[in-house]
Amino acid sequence: MFRSMTESNVAPVIDLKLLRENPDTVRASQRARGEDPALVDALLDADAARRSAVSAADNLRAEQKAESKKVGKASPDERPALLAAAKALAEKVKAAEAEQSETDAAFTRAHMALSNVIIDGVPAGGEDDFVVLDTVGEPRAIDRPKDHVELGESLGLIDLERGAKVSGSRFYFLTGAGAFLQLGLLQLAARLAQENGFTLMIPPVLVRPEVMAGTGFLGAHAEEVYHLAADDLYLVGTSEVALAGYHSDEILDLSNGPLRYAGWSSCFRREAGSHGKDTRGIIRVHQFDKVEGFIYCKPEDAETEHQRLLGWERQMLANIDVPYRVIDIAAGDLGSSAARKFDCEAWIPTQNTYRELTSTSNCTTFQARRLAVRYRDENGKPQTAATLNGTLATTRWLVAILENHQQPDGSVRVPEALVPFVGTELLEPKA
Structure with a gap:
């Protein structure tokens, strides 16, 4: 049974114990994100x-119960007065319960307005305030490099013109070896995930509103999400959404360690806020494919699992042999659900800069609280789980592969790990 995010019994979004005992920590998190600390107050x-309304309603209900017992024991002469008092008390109970309902709704709205509390050490600031943690590989010297669009079209891998004809801007066809390149990437990611204890999933790409809201994607960036109004369903921008909803309203068995899933799906993003950005090629598109790692674990294991997810992303980037850097994303660029996020950015020769290929987020208990995902501790008591996610491969990786492995004659060398899937070591221009 799915739980509506507008119901008064919604699970807390951030830990109320932390809020009540250390409100300054939550205020500091809000300031680091560039968000309003007054929301904490x-x-x-x-x-x-x-809490006051709940207490008042409970006290009146208890009084009503006691008075009803008196009516049952009263003499005929006493009964009329007691019934009149009981009627007046019933009206008070009704008003108190209405007040409780209103304060519940106000509490839920105030709670949903707060982003996750960041982890100590996350850089403050916005999009440009990240910290570089590591740089791997040296960009090759390429004389007059061609971009991925020119390479993709000349090699018969990408057809943007017909993608726009069929579906509009920011759509494309992957053709021939281009399709095999993507399938090879995703297959490689699926195998790596399986070898490391992930269960491979092909999840739904349409989800209910409560699942989309539960993962934090219907907040500030709701305009990026495709909504099918006739069915009240949302197209996912990442399989993280469906995988987070997979265990909603469940108590998990984490006694043998974290539960790890890898979701292989198409993903859909409106890119509503990207007018004029990356309009050329397949860096920022409306539809793409991705293998996404998703983990449920105990909160005390979350930071270790985050490092492991980053390690698996690094393995995948080593497989495609491109220079990249690892960055620690600043608080203002995290998104509402992440408490910390690491991105791996690959070098793109024609842009003379690094661009994001992977992202891995530690969402601590934020999503699990919204979706009521719990586990039992060593005493058998239910506790809120933690969730994490991380990209293991996606369509955008083709950009880095084509541009970094291009040869002077316009051909492109296929990374060794992908040769078995593509069927050739060299992609050559079509006549």
Whole structure:
């Protein structure tokens, strides 16, 4: 049974114990994100009002129960007065329950407005305030490099013109060896995931509103999500959404360690806020394919699992043999659900810069609280789980492969790990 995110019994989004005992920590997180710290005080006030309303309603219900017993034991002469008092008390209970419902709704709105609390050490600031943690490989010296569009079209790998004819801008066809390159990438990622204890999944790409909201994608960036109004379903921008909803309203067995899933799916993004950005090629498109790693674990294991996810992403980047760097994303660029995020950015010769290929986020208990995903601790008591996600391969990787492995004659060398899937070591221009 899925739980509506508008119901008053919604699971807390951030830890209320942390909020009540260390509100300054939450305020500092809000400031680091560039978000309003006053939202913390609004939530504290809403929390206090809700608890007061619950207490008042509970006391009146208890009084009503006691009075009803008196009516049953009363003499005929006493009964009319007691019934009149009971009627008046029932009206008070009704009003108290209405007040409780209103304060519940106000509390939920205030709680949903807060982003996840960042982890100590996350850089403050916005998109340009990341910290470089590592740089791997040296960019090759390429004389007058061709971009991935010119290479893809000359090699018969990408057809943007017909993609636009059929579906509009930011759509494309992958053709011939281009399709095999992508399939090889995804297959390689699926195998790596399986070898490291992930269960491969092909999940739905349409999800219910409560699942999309539960993962944090219907907040500030809701305009990026495709919504099918007639069915009230959302197209996912990542299989993280479906995989997060997979265990909603469940108590997991984590006694043998984390549960790891790898979702292979098509992904859809409106790119509503990217007007004029990356309009050429397949860097920023409306539809792409991806293998996404997703992990459920105990909160104390989350930071270790985050490093492991980053390690698996590094293995995949080593397989395609491109220079890249690892960056620690600043708080203001995390998105509402992530407490920390590492990106791996590959060198793109024609842009003379690094561009994101992978992203891995530690969402701590933020998503699991929204989706009511729990596990039992050593005492058998249910506790909120932690969730993490990370890209293992996606369509955009073709950009880095083509541009970094291009040869002077316009051909492109296929990375060794992908040769078995593509069927050739060299992609040559079509006549």
